Amino acid sequence: MSVVCDNKCCGGAKKPERTLRTATACAFWLSIAIILLARSQLASTQHSNKLHKCDNDSCSAPHSLRGAQNLLHAAAHHLTQQHRHAAGASAAVQLVADEAADVGKRQLDVTGKKQLQAGPIAQKPRSGAAASAGGSELQAAAAQQQVAGTHGGADEDSAAAASLASSEQGRPAPRHEGDAAAVVAAHAAIGAQGQAADQVAGGGQPSQPSAPSPYQLALQGCSDLLCLQRASALDRHPGQFMFPHFFIVGWQKCATTSLFFHLSQHPAVLQSSQKEPEFFSNDCGYSTADCAEDAQKRYISKTLRLEEALEGDLQRSTVEASTHYGRNGHLLAHPLHELMPWLKIVISMREPISRGISMLAHQLDKHDSGCLTSGKSTFHCLERSLTKEGYAKPFQAWLEAYPGQIFLIQYENLTSSEHQVNVLHGLKHWLGIDPELPNNDLGIRNTREYHLKRKGQLAEAESEEANSWPMERGQYELLVDLVRPDAQKVADLAAKYGLADGKVWMRNWEREWQGTLDRCDEDGACIVFPS
Numbered sequence: 415m416s417v418v419c420d421n422k423c424c425g426g427a428k429k430p431e432r433t434l435r436t437a438t439a440c441a442f443w444l445s446i447a448i449i450l451l452a453r454s455q456l457a458s459t460q461h462s463n464k465l466h467k468c469d470n471d472s473c474s475a476p477h478s479l480r481g482a483q484n485l486l487h488a489a490a491h492h493l494t495q496q497h498r499h500a501a502g503a504s505a506a507v508q509l510v511a512d513e514a515a516d517v518g519k520r521q522l523d524v525t526g527k528k529q530l531q532a533g534p535i536a537q538k539p540r541s542g543a544a545a546s547a548g549g550s551e552l553q554a555a556a557a558q559q560q561v562a563g564t565h566g567g568a569d570e571d572s573a574a575a576a577s578l579a580s581s582e583q584g585r586p587a588p589r590h591e592g593d594a595a596a597v598v599a600a601h602a603a604i605g606a607q608g609q610a611a612d613q614v615a616g617g618g619q620p621s622q623p624s625a626p627s628p629y630q631l632a633l634q635g636c637s638d639l640l641c642l643q644r645a646s647a648l649d650r651h652p653g654q655f656m657f658p659h660f661f662i663v664g665w666q667k668c669a670t671t672s673l674f675f676h677l678s679q680h681p682a683v684l685q686s687s688q689k690e691p692e693f694f695s696n697d698c699g700y701s702t703a704d705c706a707e708d709a710q711k712r713y714i715s716k717t718l719r720l721e722e723a724l725e726g727d728l729q730r731s732t733v734e735a736s737t738h739y740g741r742n743g744h745l746l747a748h749p750l751h752e753l754m755p756w757l758k759i760v761i762s763m764r765e766p767i768s769r770g771i772s773m774l775a776h777q778l779d780k781h782d783s784g785c786l787t788s789g790k791s792t793f794h795c796l797e798r799s800l801t802k803e804g805y806a807k808p809f810q811a812w813l814e815a816y817p818g819q820i821f822l823i824q825y826e827n828l829t830s831s832e833h834q835v836n837v838l839h840g841l842k843h844w845l846g847i848d849p850e851l852p853n854n855d856l857g858i859r860n861t862r863e864y865h866l867k868r869k870g871q872l873a874e875a876e877s878e879e880a881n882s883w884p885m886e887r888g889q890y891e892l893l894v895d896l897v898r899p900d901a902q903k904v905a906d907l908a909a910k911y912g913l914a915d916g917k918v919w920m921r922n923w924e925r926e927w928q929g930t931l932d933r934c935d936e937d938g939a940c941i942v943f944p945s
């Protein structure tokens with residue numbers, strides 16, 4: 415079908431009103447012509463599929479369907495642009511938009527299934543905005559230095575966390591020193607990161623478009639991961655976030671629970687219905703092509719709350735936080751990037767011996783399990799766990815998969831009264847949400863005291879000993895020797911990717927180690943107080 419352009423359509427009219435009227439009418443009829451073309455393409459595809467006994471499970475992505483969808487999107491876009499203010503045009507826009515959504519949904523259902531069966535998914539090219547954001551982020555991240563930190567996961571359920579949150583607020587944050595000048599520089603630099611992020615996410619600049627964006631339309635009814643991926647190539651209105659927008663990926667015991675709930679109170683954040691859904695680990699075995707269809711549907715709709723995100727016009731940034739993801743970065747990061755290359759990744763790391771102790775206590779208090787239940791000493795249990803675990807290998811995989819899209823937090827900064835505000839402010843700016851909201855006080859959740867109280871061990875919970883761990887000097891020194899090489903690798907990687915000053919990173923952890931050794935008595939008896 416060819417579209418004839420006569421004088422009227424080509425702007426032959428002399429007066430401006432007449433030009434506008436005729437241009438509007440022409441655009442309308444042109445769009446209708448496109449719709450008719452697209453619908454006939456759709457009908458012929460469906461007919462051809464029937465002839466070839468091709469059902470949803472066995473069809474490859476039909477190009478003509480894709481073409482029909484593209485045409486309908488183009489028509490919708492065209493009408494939206496041309497007729498936004500014209501009387502009677504809204505019905506036409508709605509008609510086209512509904513059509514596009516419907517065709518889009520059918521097409522994505524078909525291609526989604528097929529691609530899941532087919533294995534790896536082609537990587538979505540980064541948009542110009544995304545690419546430029548990545549560049550600015552790298553530049554900005556060079557100064558993230560002191561603000562960067564470490565740590566792991568959390569597994570407190572939301573209701574329980576909420577109920578005890580206020581009683582735990584009173585606990586003083588551990589003191590931790592940092593280089594104040596570097597923090598200020600990092601803060602400023604992260605501001606630049608945030609602006610770059612805004613170009614991508616548009617967060618913090620809500621707009622009220624009169625019609626849904628192509629991205630929104632394509633997301634409607636998405637019930638599998640590939641549907642999210644395909645939608646991601648489409649245009650968004652300014653202010654709309656990608657869905658999901660960011661993941662907090664653990665590690666365990668690095669204040670991820672506090673971080674998750676702090677961000678959840680932000681009006682521009684839509685938190686997953688559950689903290690630690692562990693979807694990609696538990697439901698997919700780290701292979702994004704192996705997640706069962708019903709699990710994908712549940713994850714998208716119930717856990718990530720797609721319908722609510724769409725109802726809110728994608729103006730809220732969707733987050734989930736799973737602690738298995740961080741430590742299994744070498745299994746997950748690359749497949750996840752193939753599926754969701756747009757994600758922003760937040761990683762927190764804590765001084766490894768402190769984290770190890772917190773983890774052992776967690777297993778004991780919460781699950782009555784783990785090494786400490788066997789009567790072995792803290793040193794023995796730590797030596798065993800620290801030999802097996804390290805940050806560097808999974809961290810490297812996250813860095814390689816998502817360069818320029820990672821916000822690295824050093825737990826000791828996040829939890830320090832001096833740096834907490836800067837870390838939280840920088841993080842929220844980077845995410846493209848108002849950095850002042852809900853406040854810049856992290857709060858404290860998931861403490862040992864909390865878990866002991868839950869078990870009814872009130873006296874122990876409040877005792878001095880609850881979080882003091884005796885050890886001999888020689889034993890502690892051995893543990894430091896054990897973790898230092900991995901810590902150094904983390905510092906080097908963070909520096910290499912411009913996420914932290916490696917020297918400052920190491921200095922923060924060395925200070926923890928030295929602090930413990932300084933507290934040992936003359937007989938070599940030390941007490942470790944985890945950071």
Ligand SMILES: Nc1ncnc2c1ncn2[C@@H]1O[C@H](COP(=O)(O)OS(=O)(=O)O)[C@@H](OP(=O)(O)O)[C@H]1O
Pocket residue numbers: 566567568569570586587588665666667668669670671672737772773775776828829856857858859860861862863944
């Ligand atoms: N604001 C603040 N200041 C100081 N310390 C804090 C804060 N928020 C969380 N925490 C400490 O972080 C530990 C819990 O981490 P997670 O929530 O990631 O744990 S979990 O993996 O989800 O179980 C847990 O550490 P331990 O108490 O050593 O076990 C919490 O006390």
